[in-house]
Amino acid sequence: MQLQENNEMETDLLVIGGGINGTGIALDASLRGLSVVLCEAKDLASATSSASSKLVHGGLRYLEQYEFKLVKEALKEREILLKKAPHIIHPLRFILPHAKHLRPVWMIRIGMFLYDFLAGKMSLKKSQKISLVGSKEGQQLVDEFKVGFAYSDCRIDDSRMVVFNTIEAKDNGAKILIPYRCVEAKRQGKKWQVKLLDNSNKEVLVNAKAIVNAGGPWVANIIDDVLETNSKSGVRLIKGSHIVVPKLYNGDHAYILQNKDGRIVFALPYGFVSEHENEFTLIGTTDLNYEGDPRDIEISEEETDYLCKLINGYFKKHISSQDVIWSYAGVRPLYDDHSVDPSKITREYHLELEDQNGKLPVLSVFGGKVTTYRTLSQHVVDKLKPYFPNMGSCVTDRVPTAGGNAHSFSEIMQQLKKTYPWLEAKHAYRFAASYGMKSFDVLTDAKSYDDLGRCFGYNFYQKELEYLVKEEWVTDVDALIWRRSKLGLWLTKEQVAALEAWFMRDL
Numbered sequence: 001m002q003l004q005e006n007n008e009m010e011t012d013l014l015v016i017g018g019g020i021n022g023t024g025i026a027l028d029a030s031l032r033g034l035s036v037v038l039c040e041a042k043d044l045a046s047a048t049s050s051a052s053s054k055l056v057h058g059g060l061r062y063l064e065q066y067e068f069k070l071v072k073e074a075l076k077e078r079e080i081l082l083k084k085a086p087h088i089i090h091p092l093r094f095i096l097p098h099a100k101h102l103r104p105v106w107m108i109r110i111g112m113f114l115y116d117f118l119a120g121k122m123s124l125k126k127s128q129k130i131s132l133v134g135s136k137e138g139q140q141l142v143d144e145f146k147v148g149f150a151y152s153d154c155r156i157d158d159s160r161m162v163v164f165n166t167i168e169a170k171d172n173g174a175k176i177l178i179p180y181r182c183v184e185a186k187r188q189g190k191k192w193q194v195k196l197l198d199n200s201n202k203e204v205l206v207n208a209k210a211i212v213n214a215g216g217p218w219v220a221n222i223i224d225d226v227l228e229t230n231s232k233s234g235v236r237l238i239k240g241s242h243i244v245v246p247k248l249y250n251g252d253h254a255y256i257l258q259n260k261d262g263r264i265v266f267a268l269p270y271g272f273v274s275e276h277e278n279e280f281t282l283i284g285t286t287d288l289n290y291e292g293d294p295r296d297i298e299i300s301e302e303e304t305d306y307l308c309k310l311i312n313g314y315f316k317k318h319i320s321s322q323d324v325i326w327s328y329a330g331v332r333p334l335y336d337d338h339s340v341d342p343s344k345i346t347r348e349y350h351l352e353l354e355d356q357n358g359k360l361p362v363l364s365v366f367g368g369k370v371t372t373y374r375t376l377s378q379h380v381v382d383k384l385k386p387y388f389p390n391m392g393s394c395v396t397d398r399v400p401t402a403g404g405n406a407h408s409f410s411e412i413m414q415q416l417k418k419t420y421p422w423l424e425a426k427h428a429y430r431f432a433a434s435y436g437m438k439s440f441d442v443l444t445d446a447k448s449y450d451d452l453g454r455c456f457g458y459n460f461y462q463k464e465l466e467y468l469v470k471e472e473w474v475t476d477v478d479a480l481i482w483r484r485s486k487l488g489l490w491l492t493k494e495q496v497a498a499l500e501a502w503f504m505r506d507l
């Protein structure tokens with residue numbers, strides 16, 4: 001698909017939104033033989049898809065809301081994704097300390113059993129009741145917690161999954177337009193005529209046979225203002241915030257903590273520097289109704305205090321807002337089922353399809369989870385089959401994620417160490433966990449640190465920076481240090497300023 005001289009292009013499908021869902025849909029459709037254009041207004045994963053708790057999970061707490069179908073789908077997906085992306089998805093053991101205000105021990109045990117049962121055949125360790133007295137998991141908690149439960153889920157690098165979907169979609173012929181905002185879409189004769197604008201208001205016109213609206217928190221705005229169609233469905237914006245503090249406890253396990261108000265907060269090992277060693281703890285999330293523009297939202301003081309207070313009720317080591325190294329906030333674009341309590345709104349996704357006399361469909365995505373992006377994408381593209389009868393069937397459950405073409409994470413590490421024996425251990429780990437087998441495209445024929453160019457701080461070198469700019473749509477420091485990587489956790493202010501200067505000079 002070529003961009004014509006007059007900045008006009010023809011495509012089967014236009015996908016609006018470069019979050020986990022939009023990129024997953026673009027990838028699925030391109031693998032089935034459709035021509036695809038994906039437009040993203042700001043940057044890949046610049047909204048909700050880099051602000052999640054970074055878990056691939058069934059959602060133990062959704063059992064309390066009887067969302068068995070959702071939990072089962074997500075747990076089945078956990079197994080598929082773990083195999084597809086061993087570089088960016090890793091098993092994680094969770095500890096649930098039993099507090100007096102929780103349900104009785106026997107009831108939680110049944111819930112855990114149900115969680116494992118719904119997962120079916122699983123490669124992860126099953127759940128068990130554990131004693132916290134004298135144990136590694138218990139000694140860092142206040143003494144009141146004597147009994148707990150352990151169960152398994154996975155952690156994921158959410159924004160890197162978005163990038164890998166996009167790289168794969170591009171490799172399959174999709175045209176990726178970033179930053180291009182979709183501002184107008186009209187049905188004209190046999191095509192959707194769509195207008196996109198970049199940051200300098202340069203216009204691109206796309207003639208598409210179908211549109212998918214994967215605008216996340218903006219899904220309803222796109223329906224009302226861009227597509228000028230009517231929708232039967234609504235979206236509920238629920239804000240969730242996280243804080244990152246220096247490592248709060250020893251061990252590579254996570255904690256799932258329930259507050260007296262019933263809300264769940266996770267304490268997760270973060271900033272891994274080797275397979276089992278991490279330097280930070282990620283804590284979240286809050287769950288608050290949100291109105292207003294979902295762009296660039298921030299954690300409030302009350303939310304930070306809420307998270308710190310909850311942690312201080314469980315851990316011997318106390319934290320305050322002074323310990324917060326980094327924080328982020330996002331809004332869940334949930335399908336509005338009219339629940340009063342934000343925590344009780346369904347996490348199931350909802351797809352709304354509209355067409356004109358059986359032609360020119362537009363499909364809008366409401367809700368979803370990072371965990372279920374692949375099945376959501378499959379269902380979206382399946383729904384478009386009547387409009388593209390010749391398209392193939394879904395293969396994303398079998399095709400490895402870009403960089404994930406290895407049997408295991410250890411295999412990636414071994415191959416990296418063999419080819420680049422001079423890479424320091426932490427550096428090799430960061431490459432394996434960020435790029436997987438794509439590390440070889442980044443490091444190419446480098447034979448020593450001298451071949452990596454200028455060091456910008458920590459273990460970040462010019463060669464990687466140039467790769468990110470050329471292959472991963474990076475145009476600014478924010479994308480670089482918070483979305484394509486989490487280098488911002490380690491770089492000093494001066495080092496970030498040097499990177500800013502590099503972008504000012506070279507782009």
Ligand SMILES: Cc1cc2nc3c(=O)[nH]c(=O)nc-3n(C[C@H](O)[C@H](O)[C@H](O)COP(=O)(O)OP(=O)(O)OC[C@H]3O[C@@H](n4cnc5c(N)ncnc54)[C@H](O)[C@@H]3O)c2cc1C
Pocket residue numbers: 016017018019020021022039040041042043044045046047048049050051052053054055056057180181182183214215216217218222226238239240241285330331332333365367368369370371372
């Ligand atoms: C606090 C929090 C914690 C979460 N934790 C988890 C978790 O641990 N596990 C899990 O599975 N799920 C989790 N989720 C849910 C998950 O993050 C979201 O469901 C998912 O990221 C939504 O992805 P999306 O692609 O629909 O939306 P987004 O990621 O928001 O993407 C939408 C994109 O559309 C773009 N856009 C908007 N308007 C336009 C336009 N006019 N033209 C072009 N582009 C446009 C935006 O710039 C944005 O990039 C969490 C969510 C939150 C908020």
